[in-house]
Amino acid sequence: MHPSTVRCDACDATMSVGLHSWHLxxxxxxxxRSTLRAQINELDSIDEEAREAALKPIRDENFDTLLSWLNESVPKRRPSGVKRKLLDVGCAHGWFLEKAALHYEVLGLEPDDVVARRTLQRNLPVRNGYFPQALEAREKFDVIVFNDVLEHIPDVKTVLKECAAHLQDGGVVVVNAPDSHGLFYRLSKLFVKTGRTGTFDRMWQVGLPSPHLYYFDSLSLGKIAAASGYGVIATRPLSSVVAKGLYERIRYAGDASTLRAVLMTLGVLMAIPILRLFPADIRVWVLKKQPA
Ligand SMILES: [Zn+2]
Known part of the structure; x- marks a missing residue:
């Protein structure tokens, strides 16, 4: 696609080239958004063990926060006492699915063949495939969750419209995604202007099998939701700085030496109370279908 012809998914204005030829x-x-190409099942899956150690603590903490918060807006049981149904799109290793299963009747979808097989081996209810093709037309859910997934899927409005066909009356879509107002994202943009593109490229997951295609914020996601037939009924930030596993994340994120990674870890640990005063890099938005 030629950049000058790309229109904004949220407001239909013409987009312009940002900090890279692929960044709009x-x-x-x-x-x-980006014009980066997804290559799921084409590129080798990345080093799973290193990625797991790096991401699990922060995901664990954020998933606990998300579930307790979700229980407040969507009661986990119907008045009849039956558990409500939750779909986790792009469930990866099933970390969220495992926690959500304590509250909801769950199903996960995972397009990466290798990851889906490994999650299935842990006896979690996972289907290998894409949303919505892996679902049957009559399958409906009370909650459809995109944990770090919606920003990876092309044509976000079509996806949200397809969700509506699989939502029970009163059901919600939960979008957990990076927020372009976040401190670290904004710093990465500043770095590009000083000639260092590495952090910005990592924020977009350039070179990974499924790079980011969108970077939302509350204004643009609200407009995308409205254009797809939803209203945002609640939103809250999630932490992107958790002390546990910080060293592993720093080692995993870059090619820092051990000494450099230790020093960076100490620096960030001391800065955590201050960092939490700045806009968070992760945000959750809860979308409810508007009456037609
Ligand atoms: Zn726009």
Whole structure:
């Protein structure tokens, strides 16, 4: 796609080239997107063990927060006492699925063949495939969750419209995604302007099998939701800085030496109370279908 012909998914304005030839920004609503290509099942899966050690503590903490918060807005049981149904799109290793199964009747979808097989081996209810093709037309859910997934899928409005066909009356879509107002993302943009593109590229997951295609914020996601027939009924930030596993994340994120990674870990640990005062890099938005 030629950049000058790309229109904003949120507000339909023409997007312009941002900090890279593949990076597009909407001057009107602030939506950012990329023209990077997904290569799931084409590129080798990345080093799973290192990725697991690096990400699990932060995901664990955020999933606990998300579930307790979700229980407040969507009661986990119907008045009849039956558990409500939750779909986890792009469930990866099933970390969220495992926790959510304590509250909801769960199903996960995972497009990566290798990851799906490994999660299935842990006896979690996973189907290998894409949303919505892996579902039957009549399958409906009370909650459809995208944990770090919606920003990886092309054509976000079509996906949200397809969700509506699989939502029970009163059901919600939960979008857990990076927020372009976050401190670290904004710093990565500053670094590009000083000639260092590494952090910005990592924020977009350049070179990974499924890079980021969108960077949302509350304004642009609200417009995308409205254009797809939803309203945002609740939102809250999630932490992107958790002390546990910090060293592993720093080692995993870059090619830092051991000494450098230790020093960086100490620096960030001391800065955590201050970092929490700045806009968070992860946000959850809860979308409810508007009456037609
Ligand atoms: Zn826009």
């Amino acid at each position: 920004v909407c001057g009107s609503c602030g939506l950012e």
